Amino acid sequence: MRLPAVAWLAAALCIVAAAMIYAKVAWVGLPLKPDATSAVWTVEARASFYAQGNVKARLALPSNPPGFEVLDEDFVVRDFGLAEELDGGQRYALLSARRVAGPQALYYRLSVNPDDTPGSAREAFPGYPKVPDYPELFQPAIDTLLKDVRGRSADIASFARQLILRLNTSSDPAVQLLRDEATTPEARARQVVDILAGARIPARVVHGLELRHGVLEGRLKPWLEVHNEQQWLAFNPETGDMGRPENFLVWQVRPGRLLTVENGESADLRFSVRRAEPRAVDLARQLDSPLAKLSLLGLPLHVQNVYTVLLMVPFGALLVVLLRNVVGIRTFGTFMPVLIALAFRETELLWGCVLFTGVVAVGLALRFWLEHLKLLLVPRLAAVLVLVILLMLLLSIASHRMGFERGLSVALFPMVILAMTIERMSIVWEEHGPQDAIVQGLGSLAVAATAFIVMSQPLLQHVVSLFPEVLLILLAATLLLGRYTGYRLSEYWRFRSVWMGKG
Amino acid sequence: MRWPWQQLREAGIVGMNARNGHYIARYNERRLYPLVDDKLQTKRLAVEAGISVPELYGTLYTEHDVRALEGLLAPHPNFVIKPAHGAGGEGIVVVRGRQGQDYLRASGAPITLGALSHHVSNILSGMFSLGGLPDQAMIEYCVDFDPVFAPITHHGVPDIRTLVFRGVPVCAMVRLPTRESDGKANLHQGAVGAGIDLHSGRTVGGVHHNYPVSHHPDTGAVLADFPIPHWPRLLELAARCYELAPLGYLGVDVVLDRRYGPLVLELNARPGLSIQLANGRGIGPVLQRVAALPQIPEDPLDRIRITVPDFDAARAAAEAPGAQVDAELAREFYF
Missing domain, CATH: 3.30.1490 (Dna Ligase; domain 1)
Structure with a gap:
């Protein structure tokens, strides 16, 4: 039998992809499976500002972060001169350039390896702090607090822990007054440092980055450290628990701004984080092999993170093809479920489904109410869009009020898609009845959830970021499915009268 | 034990993917779609070709x-x-x-x-x-529908869908509105479809929500063996629509008007698959037979003779003096 051209094309694509993967595994040594035991974290700080004239920028850098071994660091600063300075245990990069104008972006990249061996070296003692002059309003509260805590603690560590606990849980109105004074985690930590100084215990607020794979716009988190005359002990400024969060990279130990720019405006600093294979990182460092260049490794970190998401979209698309043409699930819009699945990445599955259903259900109710106003199509669509955005805002405000931060991520839903979904659902509802509308709505949600599950497989993410040619195999599968003319699963049900009862 | 797909294939059932891949993609040229998707254009072309429309x-x-x-x-x-x-x-x-x-x-x-x-x-x-x-x-014009279908319909206008493949009528059904379909002749909305035997022009049982039924759900009338009036004219009308819009896989919707007889209501470039259930048999074999023909006759009547060999006899019978009386009698009988 002669094979159709599409089969040859698909076979050719598969062979090319397989050959490339084989070459990368066999000759370059890229791992096919993610290595769970050892990992290298790559952190990229991107400083951007708008320069006017002779620019001097000062960027705080981590030095010997506890719990990590620094493997490598480098700068991409183009025309800027680079110098380093050490100021009271804090390392800074000084970047300067003459007569520059326009937007600038400077990159600092750091590779670290988790290192659990505790630092044995004695850390420099900063000296006992001076007792600060507290405002009159707080003086009595702080005095009793310190007296209380002193009676209940044996050493500096338990003192700090007790202080944080009492400060955060005591129902004493004077302590509550103190508590209301500091509302952000940052202010909380500073307040504890301030009160500890009253007992002449040296403490500091450090800032660090929680390393999570795929972070695009990471922010530093404040943490508390207390010196016990031997070394710095870390405390959670909210709960008083000792130790640091998992994968917490201490970046800044001195107070002050992370990035200061002279003659530059709208300075901004963003962190991207990726977890990588040790071997892949070796490779990225060499990058001599032209084969290795055909992966994400050569790109800046934040671009790599964006592509990790983008490269998963074809898997979602293939899934939609399968579910629609082979299974026969009906959805609103062809690739709407994939976009919803992308939004689920931030909201997580369960809450994503709840938020999606909530927004669509309320939007649908509002849309039916709009029907009475007899609006024309495009203004009505625009009105639904405005309502959807307001609805999302309301949900975010309500969930934030209730201290439920997951609800904030509703803002990541593709609102135009939501508005179109509501409009189409309401038309199907009116023309074909609620049953059809709900079946298609649930179908869309089911496809989105499945696409999310597929797209968040770590193995797939790993494979596709090291071997983007896997997408050629995906393309081949899509081409073959494009020629699938067999029955859909749903058609066995539709035509059940033909085969049931005859078997 | 035979698998469901074997049974469906043996029954000649054409699925959605096969319809799209084998028939619509191959026989319907995309540039011709506007002819049928734009009902104004369809109407203008039909009037020019002398095909009766509302x-x-x-x-x-x-x-x-x-x-x-x-x-x-x-x-x-x-x-x-x-x-x-x-x-x-x-x-x-x-x-x-x-x-x-x-x-x-x-x-x-x-x-x-x-x-x-x-x-x-x-x-x-x-x-x-x-x-x-x-x-x-x-x-x-609002079709003043022929009351012939009154016993097997609930409000609304029943229409007759004929599937015309390469200009050859291959399959037909009459779509009967129900209370559930709210007077609409759309099977998705709950209308009943009753298959039509191409030779005799009589109905052969029906389908409601993809399941065979023998009686109309609202009126309780028997769906099978109901004679469709003007059947040979209707077949001819459907076959001639291929000249109007040369789409290989075409659905022709015709209504019967009390005064004007069969009128073409609209053409459909993506006709659905329920017509197979209405007829109780798949359209795969007849489509393959017509697809295998090296040439398709230009005369619409010759094309009909491919699937209805005794078409001339049927037409002669229908045009014979007593035929209309027969139809009247049938109507009396059903009332």
């Missing part, structure tokens, strides 16, 4: 035209408003008569001029058109 009273193109609606409707007690690019029977409003200032819909519910105007505006803004593109609203 008369067009007027067309509304812009929001400004909507003001002229009342004047346009004044001379016509009955009319239908439909979008020129509508799909699946969406956006069609049937008016039969007046009640004071208001119009009466086919269901008997009154509808004001304002509501009609808003509906026309919705049509113009593309609410019912494929892809939401701006559309035109057509106002046309």
Whole structure:
């Protein structure tokens, strides 16, 4: 039998992809499976500002972060001169350039390896702090607090822990007054440092980055450290628990701004984080092999993170093809479920489904109410869009009020898609009845959830970021499915009268 | 034990993927779609080709035209408003008569001029058109349907869908509105489909919601063995539509009017698959047989003879003097 051209094309694509993967595994040594035991974290700080004239920028850098071994660091600063300075245990990069104008972006990249061996070296003692002059309003509260805590603690560590606990849980109105004074985690930590100084215990607020794979716009988190005359002990400024969060990279130990720019405006600093294979990182460092260049490794970190998401979209698309043409699930819009699945990445599955259903259900109710106003199509669509955005805002405000931060991520839903979904659902509802509308709505949600599950497989993410040619195999599968003319699963049900009862 | 797919294949059932891949993609040229998707164009072509269609009273193109609606409707007690690019029977409003200032819909519910105007505006803004593109609203003759189908229908206008492959009628069914379908002849909305034997023009049982039924769910009348009047003319009309829009895989929807006989209501470039269930057999074998023909005759009657060899005899019988009386008798019998 002669094979159709599409089969040859698909076979050719598969062979090319397989050959490339084989070459990368066999000759370059890229791992096919993610290595769970050892990992290298790559952190990229991107400083951007708008320069006017002779620019001097000062960027705080981590030095010997506890719990990590620094493997490598480098700068991409183009025309800027680079110098380093050490100021009271804090390392800074000084970047300067003459007569520059326009937007600038400077990159600092750091590779670290988790290192659990505790630092044995004695850390420099900063000296006992001076007792600060507290405002009159707080003086009595702080005095009793310190007296209380002193009676209940044996050493500096338990003192700090007790202080944080009492400060955060005591129902004493004077302590509550103190508590209301500091509302952000940052202010909380500073307040504890301030009160500890009253007992002449040296403490500091450090800032660090929680390393999570795929972070695009990471922010530093404040943490508390207390010196016990031997070394710095870390405390959670909210709960008083000792130790640091998992994968917490201490970046800044001195107070002050992370990035200061002279003659530059709208300075901004963003962190991207990726977890990588040790071997892949070796490779990225060499990058001599032209084969290795055909992966994400050569790109800046934040671009790599964006592509990790983008490269998963074809898997979602293939899934939609399968579910629609082979299974026969009906959805609103062809690739709407994939976009919803992308939004689920931030909201997580369960809450994503709840938020999606909530927004669509309320939007649908509002849309039916709009029907009475007899609006024309495009203004009505625009009105639904405005309502959807307001609805999302309301949900975010309500969930934030209730201290439920997951609800904030509703803002990541593709609102135009939501508005179109509501409009189409309401038309199907009116023309074909609620049953059809709900079946298609649930179908869309089911496809989105499945696409999310597929797209968040770590193995797939790993494979596709090291071997983007896997997408050629995906393309081949899509081409073959494009020629699938067999029955859909749903058609066995539709035509059940033909085969049931005859078997 | 034979697998379901073996049984479906043996029954000749064509699935959605096969329809799209083997027939629509291969035999329907995309550039011809506008001919059938735009009902205004279909109507113009049909009139030129001498194929009978419901008369067009007027067309509304812009929001400004909507003001002229009342004047346009004044001379016509009955009319239908439909979008020129509508799909699946969406956006069609049937008016039969007046009640004071208001119009009466086919269901008997009154509808004001304002509501009609808003509906026309919705049509113009593309609410019912494929892809939401701006559309035109057509106002046309409301078919005064032949009461022959009264015993096996509930309100609404039954229509006869004929599947024409490469110009050859291969399969037909009559779509009977039910209470559930709200007078619409759309199987998805709950109408009953009854297959038609191409030779005899008699119905062969029916399907409701993809399941075989022998009686109409509302009237309780037997669906099988019902003679379709003007059957040979109807077949001819369907076959001739291939000249009008040379789409290889074409659905032709015909209604029977009391005065004008069979009228072509619309053409469909993506006809559905339920016609197989209505006929109790798959269309795969007959499609393959017609697809294998090296050449298709130019004469519509010759094309009909491919699937209905005794067509001439049937036509002679239908045109014989006593035939209409037979039809009358059949009608009496069913009333």
